Amino acid sequence: MREWMFKSRQKLLTAALLLVSAAFAAAQDGAAGIEEANTKVRSYFEPGTNLMYAIGAVLGLVGAVKVFQKWNGGDSDTGKVAAAWFGSCIFLVVVATVLQSFFGV
Template sequence: MKKNIIKTFRKSNITKGLFAAALLLASNIVFAQSGGAGAITTATSDIEAYVEPVSNLVQMIGAVVGIVGGVRIYNKWNNGDQDVNKELIGWGGACIFLLLVPTVIQAFFGI
């Protein structure tokens, strides 16, 4: 009888120890997650700070590409080149793309 009580006591202590260790590890995981939320918030605010300058830069690049492409098409047209229509469609598509990208980026980030 006395041996059964000692075995039960030992099993009970082992169970309590394992439960305490599991609880301690679970609480450490919860504490570890709190820093990640702050890092995500910081990263979001950093990215939002870059959206406006990048969109302005893309619009400026689009303006330069548009002017250069317009001059190329004008020269081809005056020289009587037969590929003017294909060049014009490609140039127009590139200009529309470069004008829409900053708008889409700002809409994506909610700015």
């Protein structure tokens, strides 16, 4: 009976060592994977900020047309609409610039 318990403990210890070595190997590959993901995300960052600038420009044009229509229509809330559109464009540009400087890309 003791021999059976000894062999089962030995098998359990062997399985645990194999599991630990597999986990260590996976951790090594995981570090390389994280580094690869970091490189890929950083490669998409500059096109993403350029896209945000382009969206800001389109929003600026659409906002300018909307404000011009309200101004020509004689609406009283033209200033509020102009501030809202202008603020949204400035927000997009500032967010893109801050993210670019924050991540150092």
